[in-house]
Amino acid sequence: MSEARISARPEWGTLIGICLTFFAIGVTVNVLVYEHVGSAVKTIAAAGIVLSATSELAYIAVRDVGGSVLAALIAGWVVASRFGLLAASLGTRIKVGHFQRSCAALNCLDPNVGVAMQQTTPSGVMSAFWWVTGALHLGWWCGTFAGVFLGNIIGDANRLGLDAVFPALLLAIIANLLRQRPGFVAAIVGGGLCAALLPVAPAGTPIILSLTGAVVALRVPESQAAKP
Amino acid sequence: MTWTIIVLLAVGVASLRLLGMYGGTALVRRFPMFERLGSLIPAAVVSAVIAQLTFASGKSLTIDARSAGVAVAAILIWRRSPIIVVILAAATTTALLRL
Numbered sequence: 001m002s003e004a005r006i007s008a009r010p011e012w013g014t015l016i017g018i019c020l021t022f023f024a025i026g027v028t029v030n031v032l033v034y035e036h037v038g039s040a041v042k043t044i045a046a047a048g049i050v051l052s053a054t055s056e057l058a059y060i061a062v063r064d065v066g067g068s069v070l071a072a073l074i075a076g077w078v079v080a081s082r083f084g085l086l087a088a089s090l091g092t093r094i095k096v097g098h099f100q101r102s103c104a105a106l107n108c109l110d111p112n113v114g115v116a117m118q119q120t121t122p123s124g125v126m127s128a129f130w131w132v133t134g135a136l137h138l139g140w141w142c143g144t145f146a147g148v149f150l151g152n153i154i155g156d157a158n159r160l161g162l163d164a165v166f167p168a169l170l171l172a173i174i175a176n177l178l179r180q181r182p183g184f185v186a187a188i189v190g191g192g193l194c195a196a197l198l199p200v201a202p203a204g205t206p207i208i209l210s211l212t213g214a215v216v217a218l219r220v221p222e223s224q225a226a227k228p
Numbered sequence: 229m230t231w232t233i234i235v236l237l238a239v240g241v242a243s244l245r246l247l248g249m250y251g252g253t254a255l256v257r258r259f260p261m262f263e264r265l266g267s268l269i270p271a272a273v274v275s276a277v278i279a280q281l282t283f284a285s286g287k288s289l290t291i292d293a294r295s296a297g298v299a300v301a302a303i304l305i306w307r308r309s310p311i312i313v314v315i316l317a318a319a320t321t322t323a324l325l326r327l
Contacts, residue, residue: 024312037229049238077240084244085266088252105249161322164297167281168318183271190272191279213272
């Protein structure tokens with residue numbers, strides 16, 4: 001292992017923190033997914049091959065209010081668009097073959113790309129990326145199995161207030177975006193538009209139309225910090 | 229959620245990731261605005277999902293125990309509390325208000 005690779009390993013505290021966070025997310029998301037899907041095998045398969053909690057949750061959210069399968073799928077794909085951008089950002093910083101590049105793309109999530117992009121060399125970027133990817137996969141898979149197990153014994157999740165956990169978790173996931181003014185504006189416009197359209201628009205379409213919030217926020221200068 | 233849906237969701241998400249890695253890199257280098265737009269889309273769309281999950285009751289909007297739980301979570305997130313604290317507080321608040 002080269003010196004660059006050794007020095008690019010994030011601190012153990014960072015890796016453990018990411019692992020525990022993804023464990024918590026894995027448990028919570030998969031209790032909810034299990035309740036919706038009703039099958040442990042499908043819940044675990046979805047956790048593994050979709051590898052996007054927000055996409056799964058967006059799909060379920062649209063279906064739960066009576067939205068069509070197509071609208072729910074579009075909502076799930078749209079919220080995952082950020083992974084494409086994360087992959088694009090990562091792609092500008094690495095020099096590896098197609099196999100490793102494709103594997104990296106399929107594992108792009110917010111924390112591993114975030115930590116990797118802080119490195120200065122292409123090998124350091126890749127090394128940090130895979131260290132964090134390992135930590136988050138460990139947490140996510142342990143959390144997934146724990147979530148399926150808990151989902152099996154909890155029964156009515158709403159009785160325990162887990163229907164509030166669903167939006168709270170999503171809010172935590174985008175919290176860093178909301179601390180910057182453009183992200184805050186995008187959220188207010190997108191969320192407000194969705195709430196306003198919910199009673200009148202066909203189910204599922206308010207979430208898709210909330211993309212308008214991102215377009216509006218493009219006009220907001222990045223330099224100003226949002227008031228939390 | 230059927231197997232077909234799981235596969236379609238997975239293929240769509242994987243395609244976006246691969247498209248970003250192979251097509252997006254050149255696009256972002258040429259048009260930096262796309263990187264900015266991409267960073268704003270999650271804020272807008274996920275907020276819409278949050279709004280729906282917090283206030284929707286069928287086709288109408290309501291403020292109930294679930295909304296209170298999310299409000300408590302929002303305050304804790306604003307104060308940078310650990311995610312596990314946020315999750316437990318949201319669930320506990322909602323469950324207690326339903327007793």
